[in-house]
Amino acid sequence: NFMLTQPHSLSESPGKTVTISCTRSSGSIASNYVQWYQQRPGSSPTTVIYEDKQRPSGVPDRFSGSIDSSSNSASLTISGLKTEDEADYYCQSYDDSNPWVFGGGTKLTVL
Amino acid sequence: EVQLVQSGAEVKKPGESLKISCKGSGYSFSTYWIGWVRQMPGKGLEWMGIIYPGDSDTRYRPSFQGQVTISADTSISTAYLQWSSLKASDTAMYYCARHYGGYMIDYWGQGTLVTVSS
Numbered sequence: 318n319f320m321l322t323q324p325h326s327l328s329e330s331p332g333k334t335v336t337i338s339c340t341r342s343s344g345s346i347a348s349n350y351v352q353w354y355q356q357r358p359g360s361s362p363t364t365v366i367y368e369d370k371q372r373p374s375g376v377p378d379r380f381s382g383s384i385d386s387s388s389n390s391a392s393l394t395i396s397g398l399k400t401e402d403e404a405d406y407y408c409q410s411y412d413d414s415n416p417w418v419f420g421g422g423t424k425l426t427v428l
Numbered sequence: 429e430v431q432l433v434q435s436g437a438e439v440k441k442p443g444e445s446l447k448i449s450c451k452g453s454g455y456s457f458s459t460y461w462i463g464w465v466r467q468m469p470g471k472g473l474e475w476m477g478i479i480y481p482g483d484s485d486t487r488y489r490p491s492f493q494g495q496v497t498i499s500a501d502t503s504i505s506t507a508y509l510q511w512s513s514l515k516a517s518d519t520a521m522y523y524c525a526r527h528y529g530g531y532m533i534d535y536w537g538q539g540t541l542v543t544v545s546s
Contacts, residue, residue, distance in 0.1 A: 349531065350531050350532065352531075352532045352533070354473075354533070361523060361536040361537065361538055361539055362473070362523075362533075362536055363536070364532070364533070364534065367532050367534075368532075405472075407472065407473055409473075409532065409533070410531075411530075411531050411532075415475065415489070416461070416463065416475065416478055416487070416527055416530075416531075417463065417465070417475040417478075417527075417533065418475070419472060419473040419474065419475065420472075421472045422472040422473070
């Protein structure tokens with residue numbers, strides 16, 4: 318089993334760029350796809366990135382995903398921040414025993 | 429359009445039993461794994477367990493094994509999460525979600541808030 322570690326919180330100003338990291342504790346980050354979910358207050362999560370870097374239709378191209386094998390981590394980058402991007406963000410991966418391994422979540426504040 | 433519609437909020441006392449539901453529509457319910465995710469107040473997402481409605485193959489996260497039961501009824505395209513004896517620590521939002529591709533969630537239910545209090 319492995320864990321995914323995210324920063325607890327981040328804040329940035331509108332129009333800026335923010336990057337949320339997600340570090341895998343054991344095993345290679347590249348061996349299993351990473352997804353990112355956005356959860357606004359009072360709502361169910363929605364997918365903003367799947368398969369490491371793919372955006373579902375309807376998600377603006379301000380959202381991008383990547384993986385870095387050297388740091389064994391995945392990243393979600395949001396550029397041109399808007400107040401509507403304020404939300405909790407969760408990374409997720411999997412292994413043979415666990416279909417959904419979630420990171421602890423990052424609370425993004427846009428102020 | 430794929431939808432997962434969950435049953436409404438519940439308020440229960442410790443020791444009571446409960447069964448909440450998740451009805452799928454807009455797709456072949458029997459052929460996609462459906463899972464349950466717990467979100468305790470102010471906390472993150474935790475995978476609880478997952479079921480393949482087509483043959484009722486069910487997997488539980490070890491920490492939830494024996495604490496809950498997951499089932500499904502393909503005749504009405506509905507998955508269930510049940511407790512035989514609730515505890516205050518079961519107070520949480522519970523989401524059902526569709527497992528896609530063997531590695532991700534593509535659809536979520538709207539959530540069912542369960543409150544357990546004496």
